Amino acid sequence: MNIKLKVWRQKSAKEKGKFVKYTLENASPEMSFLEMLDALNTKLILQGDDPVAFEHDCREGICGCCSLYINGRPHGPGEKTTTCELHMRSFKEGKTIVIEPWRSRGFPVLKDLIVDRHAFDKILIAGGFISNEAGTAQDANSILIRKDKADEAFDSAVCIGCAACVAACKNASAMLFVSAKVSQFALLQQGKVEAKQRVQAMVRKMDELGFGNCTNTYACEAECPKGISVTNIARMNREFFGARIGTQKS
Secondary structure, three states: OOOOEEEEEEOOOOOOOOOEEEOOOOOOOOHHHHHHHHHHHHHHOOOOOOOOOOOOOOOOOOOOOOOOOEOEEEOOOOOOOOOOOOOOHHHOOOEEEEEEEEOOOOOOOEEEEEOOOOOHHHHHHHOOOOOOOOOOOOOOHHOOOOOHHHHHHHHHHHOOOOOOHHHHHHOEEEEHHHHHOOOOOOOOHHOOOOOHHHHHHHHHHHHHHHOOOOOOOOOHHHHOOOOOHHHHHHHHHHHHHHHHHHHHHO
């Protein structure tokens, strides 16, 4: 494949960026998207140019680091697929591929395609930890948690924090991410002790960091590589308003 690329280049957070056009010859359709970027960087280095800065770690759809905005979609054209799981066979030869970093006040660009992801870490830290002693691993049949609730909690916990939800949302809302992290504890008995403080602290930190509000477009769920459901947002709202009412009464 001969590939045409239009890549966002930005030297630092303080400098203005711009799109730069590149071509890459003889790329294999079986290459992953990140392998294609590796090949592009090899070409640039051999030419004496600066390589394109982008994030990656596991390259297995687990860590969420590879998040890129590709042809107007978070993670590109694949369904429930991270950028590292995307392959070049998903693109037509001769068509230009536009590659950008996430666009959000909460994720300022550091360099090229790399954004500052500390905002999600700050939200998680604000949520704190469970103080209930979980003990050692028990036999599954002796844990007094309904299977449907355990399954729901697991489905929420698979969120990898890639922020595709933020990138897809017209309001740059982080509510799908925050609600998934609230839900994975709210659904289990071990998470009940700090439930009221947790949800209020996480929502407060989310607002403080400049993320927008949810207006129910469902774009976040549609673009989430792990299929996190917007029902989590409804659960977070119930937890939040229930905690606020309880706090005011006390």
